[in-house]
Amino acid sequence: MQDQGQDQGLAGTAAAPDGDGKRTLPAAESVKKIVAGPRVWQSPDPRAVRGFIRQGAARRGAGLGRPKASRPGETMFRRYGVAIVGSGPAGLSAAARAAVRGLDHVLLEKTDHLSDTIFKYQRGKHVMATPVQLVLRSDLAFDAGRREAVLERWAETSEGRQVHVRFRAEVVSIEGGRGAFQLRLADGDVIEAETVVLAIGTAGNPNRLAIPGAETVRIDYQLDDPRDITGEDIVVVGGGDAGIENALGLAEPDLGNKVMLLQRDMQFTRAKPDNVALLEAARAEGRLDFMTGVRPVSLAPREMTVETRDGPGTLVCDRVIARLGATPARRFVESCGVSFASADKEAFPVLTSEFESSTPGVYVIGALAGYPLIKHCLNQGYDVIERILGNQELRPADEPILVEKFGGLPGRRSVDEWLERMRTGIGIFNDLTSLQLREFMLESDVRVFSRGEAVIVRNDMGSSLFAILDGSAAVEVNAADPSITVTLPEGDIFGEIGLISGRRRGATVRAAEDSILIEAPRSAVLKLMATAPAVKRRIDAVTAERMIKQIFGGTISQADISTILAQCRLQSFKAGECLIREGESGFDIFIIRSGSVVAEKLIAGKEVFLSYVPAGSYVGEMALFDDGHRSATVRAAVAVEAIVLPGDAFRALLDDRPDILRSVQEQVYSRRQINGFIEAQKSSFGSVADMYSSVADFLVEQGIGEATDALLIDETLCIGCDHCETACAETHDGISRLDREAGRTYAHIHVPTSCRHCENPQCMKECPPNAIHRAPDGEVFIDETCIGCGACQRNCPYGVIQMETPPPKKPGLVSWLLFGMGPGPGQPPDSWIEKTLGGGGSKEKVKQAVKCDMCRGVDGGPACVRACPTGAAIRVSPEDYLKVSGMGRATD
Amino acid sequence: MVRVDHTTRRRSAVHESFLKHGGFRYLKLALLLTAVCLGIYAGSSASPVRNGGSAAGYFLGILATVLVVWLAFLGIRKRAITGGRWSLKAWTSAHVYLGVAVLAISLLHSGFQFGLNLHTLTIVLLGLTVLSGVIGAVAYSVIPRRMSDNRGQLSGEQMIEAVQAVDAPLRQAARRLSEADALLVSSAIEDTEIVRGVFGRILAPDRNCPTARALAMMRRQSVRAGPLDGIEDKDEDDSERAVRERVTLLLERRSAMLGRARRHARYRALLEVWLYAHTPLTFGLLGALVGHVVSVFYMW
Numbered sequence A: 001m002q003d004q005g006q007d008q009g010l011a012g013t014a015a016a017p018d019g020d021g022k023r024t025l026p027a028a029e030s031v032k033k034i035v036a037g038p039r040v041w042q043s044p045d046p047r048a049v050r051g052f053i054r055q056g057a058a059r060r061g062a063g064l065g066r067p068k069a070s071r072p073g074e075t076m077f078r079r080y081g082v083a084i085v086g087s088g089p090a091g092l093s094a095a096a097r098a099a100v101r102g103l104d105h106v107l108l109e110k111t112d113h114l115s116d117t118i119f120k121y122q123r124g125k126h127v128m129a130t131p132v133q134l135v136l137r138s139d140l141a142f143d144a145g146r147r148e149a150v151l152e153r154w155a156e157t158s159e160g161r162q163v164h165v166r167f168r169a170e171v172v173s174i175e176g177g178r179g180a181f182q183l184r185l186a187d188g189d190v191i192e193a194e195t196v197v198l199a200i201g202t203a204g205n206p207n208r209l210a211i212p213g214a215e216t217v218r219i220d221y222q223l224d225d226p227r228d229i230t231g232e233d234i235v236v237v238g239g240g241d242a243g244i245e246n247a248l249g250l251a252e253p254d255l256g257n258k259v260m261l262l263q264r265d266m267q268f269t270r271a272k273p274d275n276v277a278l279l280e281a282a283r284a285e286g287r288l289d290f291m292t293g294v295r296p297v298s299l300a301p302r303e304m305t306v307e308t309r310d311g312p313g314t315l316v317c318d319r320v321i322a323r324l325g326a327t328p329a330r331r332f333v334e335s336c337g338v339s340f341a342s343a344d345k346e347a348f349p350v351l352t353s354e355f356e357s358s359t360p361g362v363y364v365i366g367a368l369a370g371y372p373l374i375k376h377c378l379n380q381g382y383d384v385i386e387r388i389l390g391n392q393e394l395r396p397a398d399e400p401i402l403v404e405k406f407g408g409l410p411g412r413r414s415v416d417e418w419l420e421r422m423r424t425g426i427g428i429f430n431d432l433t434s435l436q437l438r439e440f441m442l443e444s445d446v447r448v449f450s451r452g453e454a455v456i457v458r459n460d461m462g463s464s465l466f467a468i469l470d471g472s473a474a475v476e477v478n479a480a481d482p483s484i485t486v487t488l489p490e491g492d493i494f495g496e497i498g499l500i501s502g503r504r505r506g507a508t509v510r511a512a513e514d515s516i517l518i519e520a521p522r523s524a525v526l527k528l529m530a531t532a533p534a535v536k537r538r539i540d541a542v543t544a545e546r547m548i549k550q551i552f553g554g555t556i557s558q559a560d561i562s563t564i565l566a567q568c569r570l571q572s573f574k575a576g577e578c579l580i581r582e583g584e585s586g587f588d589i590f591i592i593r594s595g596s597v598v599a600e601k602l603i604a605g606k607e608v609f610l611s612y613v614p615a616g617s618y619v620g621e622m623a624l625f626d627d628g629h630r631s632a633t634v635r636a637a638v639a640v641e642a643i644v645l646p647g648d649a650f651r652a653l654l655d656d657r658p659d660i661l662r663s664v665q666e667q668v669y670s671r672r673q674i675n676g677f678i679e680a681q682k683s684s685f686g687s688v689a690d691m692y693s694s695v696a697d698f699l700v701e702q703g704i705g706e707a708t709d710a711l712l713i714d715e716t717l718c719i720g721c722d723h724c725e726t727a728c729a730e731t732h733d734g735i736s737r738l739d740r741e742a743g744r745t746y747a748h749i750h751v752p753t754s755c756r757h758c759e760n761p762q763c764m765k766e767c768p769p770n771a772i773h774r775a776p777d778g779e780v781f782i783d784e785t786c787i788g789c790g791a792c793q794r795n796c797p798y799g800v801i802q803m804e805t806p807p808p809k810k811p812g813l814v815s816w817l818l819f820g821m822g823p824g825p826g827q828p829p830d831s832w833i834e835k836t837l838g839g840g841g842s843k844e845k846v847k848q849a850v851k852c853d854m855c856r857g858v859d860g861g862p863a864c865v866r867a868c869p870t871g872a873a874i875r876v877s878p879e880d881y882l883k884v885s886g887m888g889r890a891t892d
Numbered sequence B: 001m002v003r004v005d006h007t008t009r010r011r012s013a014v015h016e017s018f019l020k021h022g023g024f025r026y027l028k029l030a031l032l033l034t035a036v037c038l039g040i041y042a043g044s045s046a047s048p049v050r051n052g053g054s055a056a057g058y059f060l061g062i063l064a065t066v067l068v069v070w071l072a073f074l075g076i077r078k079r080a081i082t083g084g085r086w087s088l089k090a091w092t093s094a095h096v097y098l099g100v101a102v103l104a105i106s107l108l109h110s111g112f113q114f115g116l117n118l119h120t121l122t123i124v125l126l127g128l129t130v131l132s133g134v135i136g137a138v139a140y141s142v143i144p145r146r147m148s149d150n151r152g153q154l155s156g157e158q159m160i161e162a163v164q165a166v167d168a169p170l171r172q173a174a175r176r177l178s179e180a181d182a183l184l185v186s187s188a189i190e191d192t193e194i195v196r197g198v199f200g201r202i203l204a205p206d207r208n209c210p211t212a213r214a215l216a217m218m219r220r221q222s223v224r225a226g227p228l229d230g231i232e233d234k235d236e237d238d239s240e241r242a243v244r245e246r247v248t249l250l251l252e253r254r255s256a257m258l259g260r261a262r263r264h265a266r267y268r269a270l271l272e273v274w275l276y277a278h279t280p281l282t283f284g285l286l287g288a289l290v291g292h293v294v295s296v297f298y299m300w
């Protein structure tokens, strides 16, 4: 007890009745919501809490840290061996390990429950335990199962292991150095620790609505289930996707809510267009209302005062839902002295193989360190404590997986030897830590190719990167004559252009001898590029070099290339931004590295669409032959990265190399012809050219510009039979991945809600298990390791991903045709599913992401198109469709 | 560790309607087939009569039957979504053209000998099937464009929601009308069927529509009340007038939305209704055909 008297921090568990009054019991409501809250420290029974604390204190005596008295005149502090920030799977596992090893620890958690991220999953969510091959090494048990069960089990374990946790302890700053860190909490308390483990995940902090009177009205920063709220006047603040979706959910007529959404800007720029359309439709139907250009000013009971463009106003308000975005965790982490690999949004902290950050004594684990799967988090929690305790023997838990990967290779080396060989032998890996290399290799493959075997094939879709670990490779640079090859030596890489631009492979590459290659999926490489700037630099440079070679012919000399490269720079453009403006002057050449652009020309006062230019081509060359006069505007159709080649450098190259000059002139000639043709059309058949132009604009706006293969419906042929949907459901577990009727239409061309198989798929970006891939035929598909987190659904700009559970099996076609059994072909109606499953609504929902996979593996290709009786459904790629030759077609 | 086979992309859809499929491939095939059959017919000796009893007749009869069975198989094909390189568009294209050819072939087979018998019933049923099919094919090529124009960017469901969206403001506005008028409006809201049965949808989508009736009534009354500036002062009248105007406006809006939803329903019905003849006729035809074949073998 004496110990406890000194220990302010310790007493501050959520329910501690003897705290200083600042820490009270969680509000009754949130207690109810805490499905799996740890019992002891939320129990209002003071004895239970004291008992627990006493035991914990006794144990701590054996730990690293000794209680320390703080400076005189202040409250007494004690210094912990380790302070663990964040009680997600990573932090909790670390705390459990510390408790077991008797390390004097404190687990600081911002909220009043453990593992906030998992706590916030949808009720009954099936938590998945991927990757299956990975052995779990943690004091916390973990199997796939319902969210509630997982949380409950952890709560019990941490209680049993006497994990010392302090709730409502948001750490706002960390100062000091190894041996003496001061962690300042939001409530002003300071905690001292010798080491710090940061495990705060990536969720960040929701931005608060900081206006006077905020305490007088209930403000929610998250909405679990809109159906929980009925008959209220609700003001939703924030016109992003989250705010709009919440508002729409709350405005369902049977809930009886009155919903008003406030948007600060005049437009909804941050939301998906589909969501904005739904919002506008809902207002037209009188289901809800919204205001733009308004700002909340203050709150009073049942009332919100707002500032509009026309002066102040008040709104009735029982509850505020504030969806103002989040401040990424990164900002806080950086303020603790942890540096990140780069300024990139996707970058992770720089860590040693012991998880130690750039500030000695501060360790980073879990999602924040770039390991978003629960199993990884749990293992790292264990490992980091062992490392802190100086355990050097510990082998990484992923060792068996790597042993298996490298096991099949000739030459019987150990995993460490192979990794060392990778690091020293392959240029891009030179600066990596063994942690990074291991992580990288977990997702990558080592493959043996025999001499002459094709590794990648020209015109295949593919975005993986290959590195030559042993042997060499031959690139067939000339499609017409495969005998002309360029050899890539050991240590070199290839496949980078497909990776960066998302386009088809430009050349076939074969193993020049029996070789060992590393094949890394796009996601692993992108992650590595985000964590290791050196890798990014190197890959960027190789890409630029090879793109220039590919475009201007492989015969350019290395010296020429080097001089040019030295003058190039990389520039990014947002969708809609101009690379080149008509009428201005300039000589720069833009090589489109990723994304695509459209060229437009002002004819008779109207922007007329000239052409669509995909990644891997260049624009801006025409000015060279026209005194630097830009004859057309070039705009980014989607986010674009371009290699900018200064006009002088290019000019010099052309002067030197008549062959290149010739090929550039040819291109200029053909582009001039197209432009001239369109201009002529414009004057003779103005409306045809207009039509073509506006159809092209429409399609680009609908994402066809970044598509590799998209479904379009010609509405002059569509009879609305929905056979396409039926066929999709029949070939895909009874769930249609396309919604024909939804989506936009222009000039009888309809773009249904269906995957565009984007060149640079946004959906892949944040998938924790990397379950989204691109196949050689270009299809973007989701494999069975999907954990159902919904990140891809949020990230896809076209709203084509659904989270679904496959329906039960239906009786076959014959029994339906002859005896009317079952619902027939297509996606079964919900009523049938319910009936078939019986009242077992309590069944676990194993929802996974589903989307179009272009009928991957189905003989005959996409079923939607094959099943269309009239030929209305077609699949197109932008090059096919956005051509001048499409002019007739588009207007047919 | 062997790399799986590379597949080359199949661009499986050329932008071409079912009628034009493959550059009118099946139209050409059907014409060729008909021409050959004509040749056979013309070349066969007419003894005793040119009909199904002759060798040429048997040939043509069997050919026609094979085609009919294949045509009827479309009903299965379109529902059995299997892998493979088939396309329903190609099937429809072939179906349409060979379907018409079948009529010609059967006529040649019959030697144009008709009477009041099962044989003639068979060919009549065949003729009706083909006729309904032709109507369907015409519907398929004419209606979609209109349906698309009518639908804007809305789905059927959204159209119905658009009608219902007017209900709440209409109800509210009608509260300030006289009781009789309010009743009229509420009947417009409650009793209007948005869509009716298939035939109702096609033939009389708007008949006896309570919304239309209410609208007509409101308009008639405002005509009777005379133009607005004729009113002396009377805020009260004025506001009543404003209410009427608003109700009329809302009813007009509702009517317009109803019109669109009904047109949509009508087009959809038109695209389907011919199948109500085509499919049963197919079954009738298959039955009669069996009867015909059995009868010529056993009862002749």
Ligand SMILES: Cc1cc2nc3c(=O)[nH]c(=O)nc-3n(C[C@H](O)[C@H](O)[C@H](O)COP(=O)(O)OP(=O)(O)OC[C@H]3O[C@@H](n4cnc5c(N)ncnc54)[C@H](O)[C@@H]3O)c2cc1C
Pocket (backbone or CB within 6 Å): A085, A086, A087, A088, A089, A090, A091, A108, A109, A110, A111, A114, A115, A116, A117, A118, A121, A122, A126, A127, A128, A129, A130, A169, A170, A171, A172, A199, A200, A201, A202, A203, A332, A365, A366, A367, A368, A371, A372, A373, A374, A375, A377, A768, A787, A788, A789, A790
């Ligand atoms: C909807 C969804 C479903 C998912 N499903 C699965 C799945 O099925 N299987 C799987 O393996 N993974 C899944 N994931 C991923 C997984 O949940 C996360 O990657 C994992 O929880 C990360 O663990 P962590 O310990 O690093 O951080 P988190 O779990 O995010 O925990 C961080 C904790 O730190 C606290 N915190 C934050 N800042 C502070 C601060 N300043 N001071 C004190 N405390 C702080 C937070 O309150 C939180 O409790 C899913 C993710 C989501 C969003």
Ligand code: HEM
Pocket (backbone or CB within 6 Å): B051, B052, B053, B054, B057, B058, B061, B062, B064, B065, B068, B106, B109, B110, B111, B113, B114, B115, B117, B119, B120, B122, B123, B126, B289, B292, B293, B296
């Ligand atoms: C689409 C398919 C067919 C149609 C529409 C059809 C129709 C007819 C008609 C209208 C006649 C003339 C009847 C008459 O002379 O009064 C006829 C005669 C005949 N048909 Fe068919 N028939 C079909 C298929 C067949 C088949 C498959 C066979 C035999 C295998 C067949 C065998 C005969 C014979 C033998 C006659 C001659 C009967 C006679 O001489 O009176 N027919 N058919």
Ligand code: HEM
Pocket (backbone or CB within 6 Å): A869, B068, B071, B072, B073, B074, B075, B076, B078, B092, B095, B096, B097, B098, B099, B100, B102, B126, B129, B130, B131, B132, B133, B134, B135, B136, B137, B140, B275, B278, B279, B282, B285
């Ligand atoms: C003997 C002649 C014919 C037979 C037995 C036949 C039979 C059928 C059958 C069984 C179907 C499937 C209906 C369904 O299940 O929905 C069908 C569909 C159809 N038929 Fe025919 N048919 C014949 C001739 C024709 C002709 C001559 C035409 C047009 C000129 C035609 C046009 C169609 C069309 C357009 C469809 C709809 C296809 C679809 O939506 O998938 N048919 N026919």
Ligand code: SF4
Pocket (backbone or CB within 6 Å): A754, A755, A756, A757, A758, A761, A762, A763, A764, A780, A795, A796, A797, A798, A799, A800, A801, A851
């Ligand atoms: S799911 Fe969305 S982001 Fe991903 S490829 Fe398809 S359309 Fe693009």
Ligand code: SF4
Pocket (backbone or CB within 6 Å): A766, A767, A768, A769, A770, A771, A772, A782, A785, A786, A787, A788, A789, A790, A791, A792, A793, A848, A849
């Ligand atoms: S596929 Fe989508 S839902 Fe599944 S794990 Fe990846 S991001 Fe999450």
